[in-house]
Amino acid sequence: MKKHMKYDTIITYIFYILLATTLVWDIFARGSGKVFRIGLIYITIFIARLLFNKTFLKKSKAGYVLALIFIFFSMYLANVMDFYSIPNYDKLLHLVSGVLLAFLGLIIYIFLCGNKENLTMRPIAMVVFPLLFAIACAGAWEIWEFTTDQIFGFTAQNNSLHDTMWDIICGTVGGSFSCFFMYLYIKGKNIRIVKMIIKDMED
Structure with missing residues (x-):
């Protein structure tokens, strides 16, 4: 019986093909200016695959795909395709990161505490933890940027400070957006x- 590839594997291969195509284009049409950054993306995907294969995250294919989406927006579009030159793209990136980090927070919460059926935890904790996780990560990223600067x-x-605060606000708004859907879920919405x-996480 033929085994079908899982959707996370298919998306990974599509990303690899896109990177390979971009690498050829960059070498022959752009003077190899982005070869290092493309190589860095390959390394980042490898690390992400390692984390999602060897740690508690291995159950979450959806989490891995969310990580790939963030890599695509933050590394491929921003740095390889120069989307940072687009006004306010940085702020859009922080919004997207907030959305994705809240879902990562949900994955961690489910690993630690289970789903909303866990009677030892109030269901609203399934919303509060991801939101606080997204906000904390937004702040931690700004600390990292400040340190490297x-x-x-x-x-x-x-x-x-203006730029820093808007980045944290965008991450918080993005996290709140995801958590709104988590709130609807604990209220019984599909x-x-x-x-x-x-x-x-439960399979």
């Missing part, structure tokens, strides 16, 4: 992505 002389934060994440 100070040590290596980078300009990720443009030496601006939210497909939440159900998919829970099913992955």
